[in-house]
Amino acid sequence: MxxxxxxxxxxxxxxxxxxxxxxxxxxxxxxxxxxxxxxxxxxxxxxxxxxxxxxxxxxxxxxxxxxxxxxxxxxxxxxxxxxxxxxxxxxxxxxxxxxxxxxxxxxxxxxxxxxxxxxxxxxxxxxxxxxxxxxxxxxxxxxxxxxAPYRDYMDAAVRYMLQEKGYRRVGLLYQDDDYGLEVMRGVEAGLASQGLELVERTGYKRGATDYASQIARLRAAGCDLVVLATVVRETVAAMREARKVGWAVDMLVTASGYSAQTHELGGEAVEGLYGVSVMPHPYADAAExxxxxxxxxxxxxxxxxxxxxxxxxxxxxxxxxxxxxxxxxxxxxxxxxxxxxxxxxxxxxxxxxxxQFSPDDHLGNRRGRMARIVSGRWQLVSDYLD
Amino acid sequence: MLAQVLLSGIATGCVYGLVALSFVLVFKATETVSFMQGELLMLGAFAAVLLVEGGGWPVWLALPAAVLVLFAIGALLEGGVLRRALGQPHLTAVLLTFGLGLMLRGGVTMVPAATHQMHRLELPLAGVLSLGPLQLAGEHLAVVLATALACASLAAFFRFTRAGVALRACSEDARVAALMGISPTRMHTLAWALGAALAGFAGVLLAPVTLVHPGMGLIALKAFPAAVIGGLSSLPGALAGGVLVGVFEALTGLYLPDGAKDLAVYGLMLAVLLLFPRGLGGRGAAA
The missing domain is CATH 3.40.50.2300 (Response regulator)
Structure with missing residues (x-):
């Protein structure tokens, strides 16, 4: 015991x-x-x-x-x-x-x-x-x-494209899931701030292989800017399809498409693509x-x-x-x-x-900046957007 | 614009058709629906990428080699696993293919080089051919031509070679074929190996269009309806079903409201099954 x-x-x-x-x-x-x-x-x-x-x-x-x-x-x-x-x-x-x-x-x-x-x-x-x-x-x-949620970045990015670049007829190609819908809300908010609406929207399921009909629809609607709620692979495929049929429309992809793989895989076809960047890509040969x-x-x-x-x-x-x-x-x-x-x-x-955090706001940053693929690499074209 | 979209639909349909062919080939010879054809397709594309990027092989050599590799993999899977399901209820083999598919996909994702970046397989045919107002992508033309070539050689194989005739005999009536001196197990192996090789071939053709990644096999979800529409037991039916699905999908994508495109294929399958219960290429009830 x-x-x-x-x-x-x-x-x-x-x-x-x-x-x-x-x-x-x-x-x-x-x-x-x-x-x-x-x-x-x-x-x-x-x-x-x-x-x-x-x-x-x-x-x-x-x-x-x-x-x-x-x-x-x-x-x-x-x-x-x-x-x-x-x-x-x-x-x-x-x-x-x-x-x-x-x-x-x-x-x-x-x-x-x-x-x-x-x-x-x-x-x-x-x-x-x-x-x-x-x-x-x-x-x-x-x-x-x-x-921040995609919505915040895309709202600001679309406003920038409308105000600075003068686009008026905006179409959307989106992945048919939460991600795509979130982007759609942001794009619509950005357009609404200028009294505009999407002129065409068309979706695809994850794993889709062919974007010919989507690109044809967007083209038929006469878009002057196509927003891509896509990831790398679909970004490349959509731009290749558009360029193949001879449609030189400008496109803007979310931060999900802002990747070096986009231009490595897309080559010539993705030249001129706009993207939202939260963090710049660290290119080795341009670094100091x-x-x-x-x-x-x-x-x-x-x-x-x-x-x-x-x-x-x-x-x-x-x-x-x-x-x-x-x-x-x-x-x-x-x-x-x-x-x-x-x-x-x-x-x-x-x-x-x-x-920057505060006791009642625990999201550190809401701002992204615009980038564009020029000569086969992403270049920043704006400061952080408000 | 319509013609342009149609062309794209035909090219995509050809890939569906090839995968559908591999479904049908396996089904005819073994009465098993194989749920791993999509994974075999992905494996074929990765085999080609491995040979080109890892082995430094020229593309024209790597492509047939990748198809041969898949033929061997098909034979190995049959010899090692699927043969044991012979004589068991059909569901055993079906579930086995399902499990093997999961293992194949899991195996590929365990290789860091496969998942950490996407790969691109450049065909020498890349480029755009202009035909009046139409723009033909080199890769799409290659897909259509290669599909035609594969079907012609498959037809010749079934008609003119001993092995092809034996395989047909076996799928007609395995017992009588065995009495005639044909080994059913060997034919079983051949059918699975051919099915794997065809899926691998489709993967190699798809690689330049969609890039190579572990999720490529999802295309089988569209190829299976194509095989059903074609009648599940008719080789020309499967190919026709594939092209039909591809074209139908392209047209609904262009003209119907957004989202209809993804439902259309399954709607088409239901309609065909309702009107032609044995599929478009299937034999009539009397046969």
């Missing part, structure tokens, strides 16, 4: 919380966070460079001694863009009790499935790669976002100074050229680190959230926007 009692007391001592309870994942000399990426599914071409960018920024901070003397560690989980897998991974990470926050989770279905678990467990859910409003509104102390050094470091480290997703991953991690610095040495979810709610970042050499 006595021995049992001793054993019980020993157990209780072992598992009792320490006197000053630290936040999960935070120890004297380490902060551990987690991210859920798609490294094997349909958007792995985004997930892999995002992961690389995040990990690179954290490691660089560690080489300088970490934040307030704490090194940064990250657990990367692969969801394959599957919400079920993402939930399992999230539960595992939450169960370990060794995660301070989730950073840059990728994919709207994944984020919608896992965000409630993370927030209910009292952990910050930071800067997910999902342009869904629920990631920052209604304001919640644990939810912060850097990327800090950006050049960064590209060289990335290349040495990963044996690949960085792209716009690597830059976004790096930026997400950088903003997180700026938040940690502001929160100070005495770190838990509440102190971190309070510090982030006052944060205004200084943009770095990557050319991203300034992110």
């Amino acid at each position: 006595r021995r049992l009692l001793t054993a019980l007391i020993a157990l209780a001592v072992q598992f009792a919380p320490p006197l000053h309870a630290a936040a999960p994942g935070v120890t004297e000399n380490r902060i551990r966070i987690a991210t859920i990426q798609d490294l094997s599914g349909p958007i792995a071409m985004l997930g892999a460079p995002i992961r690389d960018g995040i990990v690179m920024r954290l490691d660089e901070e560690n080489e300088r001694g970490g934040v307030h003397g704490r090194r940064l560690a990250i657990a990367v989980e692969d969801s394959g863009y599957d919400p079920k897998k993402a939930i399992l991974a999230t539960r595992r990470l939450l169960g370990s009790g060794e995660v301070f926050a989730f950073l840059g989770n990728l994919g709207t279905p994944v984020v919608m499935a896992t965000m409630p678990l993370i927030v209910d467990a009292g952990l910050p859910h930071l800067f997910p790669f999902s342009p869904h409003q629920a990631t920052y509104a209604p304001t919640h102390p644990l939810k912060y976002q850097l990327f 100074g800090d950006l050049y050094d960064w590209i060289q470091r990335y290349r040495t480290r990963y044996d690949a050229d960085p792209n716009v997703w690597s830059a976004m991953g790096y930026d997400v991690a950088d903003t997180f680190i700026q938040g940690l610095r502001a929160a100070g040495r005495d770190l838990d979810a509440a102190s971190f959230s309070a510090a982030l709610g006052q944060l205004k970042t200084t943009p770095g050499f990557l050319g991203g926007p300034t992110y």
Whole structure:
């Protein structure tokens, strides 16, 4: 009986919380966070460079001694863009009790499935790669976002095209899902500000192979600007179809089509395409100074050229680190959230926007800028649009 | 504009037709509907990309090689897995193809180079040919010509070669064919291998048009109605069904309200099944 009692007391001592309870994942000399990426599914071409960018920024901070003397560690989980897998991974990470926050989770279905678990467990859910409003509104102390919904960017972009370039007859080719509808609302809002409406809209299902009838419809409607709510492959296909039939109409693609792959795969056909850019693509041969050094470091480290997703991953991690610095040495979810709610970042050499939060607005940026493919590469043609 | 859209529809229809042919080929010889034809198509395109980008092969050599690779894969899958379903209820084989398809797609997405970027297969025929007001894309012409060529050689194979005649005999009546000295298992292998090769061929033809990516196989969702419309057991019917679906889809996309295009194919399939229960190419009830 006595021995049992001793054993019980020993157990209780072992598992009792320490006197000053630290936040999960935070120890004297380490902060551990987690991210859920798609490294094997349909958007792995985004997930892999995002992961690389995040990990690179954290490691660089560690080489300088970490934040307030704490090194940064990250657990990367692969969801394959599957919400079920993402939930399992999230539960595992939450169960370990060794995660301070989730950073840059990728994919709207994944984020919608896992965000409630993370927030209910009292952990910050930071800067997910999902342009869904629920990631920052209604304001919640644990939810912060850097990327605005497509609607906001497209509204501003369409207004810019109408005002600066004088387009009047705007048509839309959209992917027939949430993404396409979200873009449609933004385009309609932009047009409505000038008293205009879409002259034609035509959709396609994911995985469509032929856009001849859609392009023919848009052409028959006499559009002078076609907005593309497409991703890379469909952007290339739609422009190739238009150019093939000899229709030299101008087109504008969302931030989803702003990728170096668009001009690498599209070549001549996508010349002149307008796009919305949130973060400029880091072209290696045009880079100078800090950006050049960064590209060289990335290349040495990963044996690949960085792209716009690597830059976004790096930026997400950088903003997180700026938040940690502001929160100070005495770190838990509440102190971190309070510090982030006052944060205004200084943009770095990557050319991203300034992110600014306030206690009642947790979306860091709403503005994109216009870019255009000239001589086979994206060039910025405007400042950040209001 | 109508002619332009029609041409595009025919070219797309030819790819549907080729995949539909592979459905029918397998169905006729094995009475199994194969749900992995789309994945085999994707695999064919990736095999060609691998040979061109990874192996540095010239395109004209890589394309037939990719089709041969798929022939071999088809034979391997049959020998390793599908043969075990012989004599079991039909559903076993159908579910097996479904599972194999998932595994094939999963296998491809595990290769980082396949998922981290899209690939493009340049055919030497790229370019635009102007015919009066019509603009013909080189890739589309290539698709139509290659489909015609594939059908001609398939017809010749079934008519003039021993293996082709044996395969036909087997699908007519496997027991009598066996009595005549034809090995049904060997014919079973041949049918699956040919089905895989045809799907791979369609993939190679589709590659320059849509770019190569793991989701390419979705096109089988359109090819299956084409095969059903063609009667599921008629090779010319499958091809005709494919072209019909392609053209019908293009026309509804042009003239009907937005969104009708994606329903139209299945509406057409229902209508055909209602009016011609055995499909357009199927034999009458009396036969």
